[in-house]
Amino acid sequence: SGQFFLLSGPCAIEGEEMALRIAEKLVNITDKLRIxxxxxxxxxxxxxxxxxxFSGIGDEKALKILQKVSQEFQVPTVTDIHVPEDAALAAEYVDxxxxxxxxxxxxxxxxxAAKTGKTVNLKKGQFMSPESMSHAVKKVTDSGNQQVVLTERGTMxxxxxxxxxYRGIPTMQNYAPVVLDVTHSLQQPNQASGVTxxxxxxxxxxxxxxxxxxxxxLFMETHYDPANAKSDGANMLQLDLMEDLLTQLVRLREVVQNT
Amino acid sequence: SGQFFLLSGPCAIEGEEMALRIAEKLVNITDKLRIxxxxxxxxxxxxxxxxxxFSGIGDEKALKILQKVSQEFQVPTVTDIHVPEDAALAAEYVDxxxxxxxxxxxxxxxxxAAKTGKTVNLKKGQFMSPESMSHAVKKVTDSGNQQVVLTERGTMxxxxxxxxxYRGIPTMQNYAPVVLDVTHSLQQPNQASGVTxxxxxxxxxxxxxxxxxxxxxLFMETHYDPANAKSDGANMLQLDLMEDLLTQLVRLREVVQNT
Amino acid sequence: SGQFFLLSGPCAIEGEEMALRIAEKLVNITDKLRIxxxxxxxxxxxxxxxxxxFSGIGDEKALKILQKVSQEFQVPTVTDIHVPEDAALAAEYVDxxxxxxxxxxxxxxxxxAAKTGKTVNLKKGQFMSPESMSHAVKKVTDSGNQQVVLTERGTMxxxxxxxxxYRGIPTMQNYAPVVLDVTHSLQQPNQASGVTxxxxxxxxxxxxxxxxxxxxxLFMETHYDPANAKSDGANMLQLDLMEDLLTQLVRLREVVQNT
Amino acid sequence: SGQFFLLSGPCAIEGEEMALRIAEKLVNITDKLRIxxxxxxxxxxxxxxxxxxFSGIGDEKALKILQKVSQEFQVPTVTDIHVPEDAALAAEYVDxxxxxxxxxxxxxxxxxAAKTGKTVNLKKGQFMSPESMSHAVKKVTDSGNQQVVLTERGTMxxxxxxxxxYRGIPTMQNYAPVVLDVTHSLQQPNQASGVTxxxxxxxxxxxxxxxxxxxxxLFMETHYDPANAKSDGANMLQLDLMEDLLTQLVRLREVVQNT
Known part of the structure; x- marks a missing residue:
């Protein structure tokens, strides 16, 4: 239909209750707006x-919560991995x-990641050019996986x-579909406090x-209580503001698609 | 009406004929689109x-062409000045x-510039932060002139x-209306050739x-023949493409204003 | 002799007494060190x-103080100019x-500046590459003046x-002798206060x-009382520290020249 | 003695013969210069x-070559690790x-890495500030290991x-000894070819x-034939030039230490 898709949720899975609560709200909004x-x-x-x-509540425990969200609301899920062994493990639970x-x-x-056959979302390094992401995409496709997405999240x-x-978005669309990670793009790293x-x-x-x-x-982290989120609270979107924002964006998308 | 305004024309006044030819086309398009x-x-x-x-055809000669464009098409005009004495001279001919x-x-x-009473358009230095433009605005208003506009044209x-x-645009709107100079923002300076x-x-x-x-x-430089323009040809918009682009932008503006 | 040369003094001429006081001290130190x-x-x-x-005490008044420093201590002087008319005026008083x-x-x-026949010191724009300074040098030499010096003062x-x-220093030495402006290189511009x-x-x-x-x-601004200097106090060298620093630098230079 | 230390060798271990050949030459030079x-x-x-x-000749095979270099020439060795399991493995062979x-x-x-008890050399991210490296150092010392070194290798x-x-070097010396990685600092990443x-x-x-x-x-990669090195050939030092350079640096160090 030409609609944009949305990757959204909390930064970290802090527990089952919070995950389900945030998922329910987001599922309701995106159903209504057909996103x-x-x-x-x-x-x-x-x-x-x-x-x-904070570094997590336990790997399998968190992955099972992701799986539960997926089953309960019939939505795909995404999570990030940090070492090669994470790939096969996470692939059992997420999409x-x-x-x-x-x-x-x-x-x-x-x-x-590519070898699991799951879709791979490659975030552009803060130290990389849009053009250089073509090499990262090739590493996925050369591994026999054509399901690859790129995410812009700002450059140092x-x-x-x-x-x-924003010049980098059409550039990277030459290689794969491109997501804009709105909330991380607004980070201000290397603050004296050690908290971004x-x-x-x-x-x-x-x-x-x-x-x-x-x-x-679009990728946007959200929480019903950003000030008390266990990570990245400084740049999340307050969950209550999500529906209004998405409504505006859907209308904007419509015009952009039709011009 | 909430419509955006447009500053557009060739980079340099190369002669009367080219100026009138470009102005006529732009006046027709913007009249039609009510910009x-x-x-x-x-x-x-x-x-x-x-x-x-190329550095020009002669100051007064060029200024008189600007004045002729203004009279012939009943549009205001803008030009850039480089030393304090330019201000009073240019103010006799442009708006x-x-x-x-x-x-x-x-x-x-x-x-x-401020003391002429004319509207002053301050381009943000490629070496300045959006916030630091508040001091530049204050230099105009402290001189008794409230007609000031800011223009974003990219940062080194x-x-x-x-x-x-783009974060700088709402920031600078706290000080004055903000124009985006689309064509200069796409420059790539300091190329080995000495040509931007x-x-x-x-x-x-x-x-x-x-x-x-x-x-x-918006600010966009244009020419019916960018490849032969005497300056900045590398990043002008081909005049023939202007109407289509503006038509799309007007439709986009409408949605943005109503959400 | 292979010694480096030094451009130093206060940021602005605030008055005759302060200028002579700073000059006397610097002349004594540099005589002793043969700089x-x-x-x-x-x-x-x-x-x-x-x-x-603060923007100055009056143009001619300040230029005459520069001339007096030159005559009293038999040293050349340097000052910065901002509009073309400044060139001939300043050239009457400085070197x-x-x-x-x-x-x-x-x-x-x-x-x-070039047409006065005086030596021209071109400071590299904070928005320019070392390579692009070759074009600025050429503007001086094409005007018939071979006395040109380049100064590095940091890049945005x-x-x-x-x-x-520092890679830019050998690059620019392909075009002209290169000075490092130590004190301005340590500026942090665009602070919220409007004071660098x-x-x-x-x-x-x-x-x-x-x-x-x-x-x-080397170029270093100095003042006997930086905290009360009328401009750039935040990054001047305290005059009392100059002799020790220059002594170390002269010893370093000696080894660098002989290896 | 106040002498600087040197980390040097090829980028990758391509085989035993090349490793021993490079090590022998470097050991001879540094013995002579007491580095x-x-x-x-x-x-x-x-x-x-x-x-x-090129990604390597086999992990254990390469690690054993590092060990052989260490035994044959009685020098400590350093290698880089990429996932947590690498730490214990590499720690069996290197220092x-x-x-x-x-x-x-x-x-x-x-x-x-910290938990192996080996010295940890943390390279400053190209996306990090000097100040932010204090947090990385703390991760090592909080793991009970005080043997930590920082390496500057340039910033995007x-x-x-x-x-x-260079301002970052004294800043980081507040946290740990600081090494300058000269050869990687001269890289130009994200080139269109995909080769730095x-x-x-x-x-x-x-x-x-x-x-x-x-x-x-100092850290400098070197090879007797940089043009045919299997990685990073574009910015290595030709091995034949090492002795002259180090000789100059030792003389410079002497003056710096004594002023």
Whole structure:
């Protein structure tokens, strides 16, 4: 139908109740708006700035919650993996394996994900050019898997800021469908506190620009209580604001598709 | 009416015939689409990379052509100034004085422009943050002139590239209406040849993102024969493509305004 | 003799007494260390972030103080110019005309400086590549003046930081002798306050790296009381620390020259 | 004695003969110059741009060659690891475990390296600030290992270039001894070919600046035939040039230490 798809959910799976609660709300909204929806949740957080940051509730426990979300709401799910062994394990529970931006140059990891036959979502490294993602895509397709998606999540701009270069979206669409990760694109890394900052007020700005340039999908982390989320609270979208924003974006998409 | 306005024309005034020919076409299109229109043309080019680049046909001669365009088509005009004395001279012929991005930190120039009482268009320096433009705006308003507009034209990204940070547009709208200069934002400066490069295929991408985030105006240089334009040919929009693009943008604007 | 030369003095000429006091101290130190020395002082500050920043004591008054310093201590002097008319005026009083980094793309200004026959010091724009400075040098030499020097003063790195790319120094030495402006390279522009910040503790680090890679000269602003200097206080070197630093640099230079 | 130490060797262990040949030469030079020396070689290459790039001769085979170098020449060795299981394996054969720049945010990997009790060399991510490396160091020390070293290897500057910010060296010395990786700092990533470029002519420039600002160690990849090296040939130092360069650096170090 030409509609954009949505990858959304909390940053990390903190527990079953919170996952189901967020999924239910998102399923209701996306059903109503006819947006193809994939539930997102990390089963572990392996690349935190600080050793004392939250890193997960247990791998299998979190993966089973992802599976439960999928069964209960009949939606596909996506999670990120960090070492090659994660690939086969996660593939038992989820539909899309995501390669974190910091790890997208790790050939073994990308190939392990590709070999599961699941869709692979490659996040563009904050240190990579849009053009250089063609090599990452090739690692997936050369492994015999044509199901590959790319995600833009900003590029380093000095030490403490990320910028989204919208020129890169049509460039990367030459290689695979492109998702814009709106919430991580607004991060401000390397803050003195060791906790990544963010600018959530700009979520709507970034998302609208993405739809206008024709992204295939959007990625937005959300929580009913961002201030108390166990990771990335600084740049999530408040769950209550999701429906209004998506409604606007669907209308924008309609015009973009028809011009 | 909520419509965006357009600043458009050739880079430099190369002669009367070319200026009138471009203006006529743009006036026809913008009348049809009800886009408030300002004709743009530089009366001299003072900041070329190379000493042998084209620098103009003579200041007064070019300014008189701008005036003729204004009278013939009943449209306001804009030109850029480079030294304080230019301000009073140009103000006799045009309606908007534009401060080039490289010069926006020159207090004497900004104040001279402000004191003419004409609208001042301050281009954000490629080396400035959106927030720092508040100081430039204050130099105009402290000079007793409230007619000030800001223009985004990209920020240095490494040595040979510019990136448009769309987060800066709502930031700068806190200080003044904001124009997106689509064509210069696509420049690739500091090329080995001494001639600035560009990526004109991305003009539509950049413009759509701008409309989506709510810019107040667009700036696009155009020429009926970009390959033979005497400056900035590498990133102008072919004049024949203008109507289609503006038609799409008007439709996009309508949705953005109503959501 | 292979010694590096030094351009040093206060940022702005605030008055005769302060200029003579700083010059006397610097002349004594550089005589002792046999460092060729040029007294530096701005006769006006035309590119301040804020309209209420100090902009000078009067052009001719400041230029006459520069001349007095030159006569009293038998040293050449350097000052920066901002519009083409400044060139001939300043050339009556000083030996080196400096083009500010923001203005180095202004052809009329560079050519006006070149035509005075004085040595021209072109500061690399914060938005320019080392290679692109070859075009700026050519504007001077094509005007019949072979006395040209280049100064590195850092390149934009994100919105609020500058970085010195030492690779650029040998690159620019292909075009002209290269000076490293240590103190401005440590600026942190676009701070929220509208007052440029700095990191003076790193002055010695930057200067040593410059000598090690073989710069021809150093530029360092200094003041006996940086905290009360009327501009750029945040990144000047305390005058009392100058002798120790230069002594170390002279010893370093000696080894660099002999290896 | 205040001498800097050297980590040097080929990029990848391509075979026993080449490893021994390079080690012998480097041991001879560093013995003569009294430079503490660590032989470097990667036992696998896991983060190549392209899937068809060389990735190694077999993990254990390469590790055994590292061990043989160590035994034959009585020098410590360093290799890089890519997944947590690599840590215990490599620790059986080498003395220093190096965390690649792309992977320095992977907590599990850093902790696994720390727990072996071996010295951990953390390379600063191309996407990290010097200050943010304090968190990476803390992950090692909180794991009960105080043997940690940091390595600067450049920071992303636009899409296709890296810049070394020498200000970061004293900053990082607040956390641990700092090594400058001269050869990787000269890489130019994300080239269209999928093969990282480089500027080997600048190796001496970068190294001298590092010594001048007081680095604790240098890292330089070398090969007797860089053009035929199986990885990173574009920016290695020709082995025949090593002795002259180190001789100059030792003399420079002497002055830096005594001023």
């Amino acid at each position: 193809p929806y994939v539930f997102k949740g990390s089963f572990k957080k392996a690349n935190r700035s600080r050793i004392d940051s 899309v394996l995501q390669i974190p931006a910091f790890l997208v140059r790790q050939t073994d990891l990308v190939v392990a 701009f000095g030490y403490q800021d990320l910028v989204v270069d 900052g963010g600018r959530p007020a700009l979520i709507s700005t970034m998302a609208k620009a993405g739809i206008a340039v024709g992204v295939d999908g | 408030p229109y300002v004709f743009k043309g530089s009366f001299k080019k003072a900041n070329r990379s190379r000493i042998d680049s 908007v004085l534009q401060i080039p991005a490289f010069l926006v930190r020159q207090t004497d120039l900004v104040v001279a 990204f490494g040595y040979q590239d510019l990136v448009v940070d 490069g560009g990526r004109p295929a991305l003009i539509s991408t950049m413009a759509k993102a701008g409309i989506a985030v709510g810019v107040d105006g | 060729p020395y040029v007294f530096k002082g701005s006769f006006k500050k035309a590119n301040r972030s804020r309209i209420d920043s 080196v005309l400096q083009i500010p980094a923001f203005l180095v793309r202004q052809t009329d200004l560079v050519v006006a 790195f994100g919105y609020q930081d500058l970085v010195v790319d 910040g700095g990191r003076p503790a790193l002055i010695s680090t930057m200067a040593k790296a410059g000598i090690a890679v073989g710069v021809d000269g | 503490p020396y660590v032989f470097k070689g990667s036992f696998k290459k896991a983060n190549r741009s392209r899937i068809d790039s 220093v475990l190096q965390i690649p720049a792309f992977l320095v945010r992977q907590t599990d990997l850093v902790v696994a 500057f636009g899409y296709q270039d890296l810049v070394v910010d 470029g480089g500027r080997p002519a600048l190796i001496s420039t970068m190294a001298k600046a590092g010594i001048a600002v007081g680095v604790d160690g």
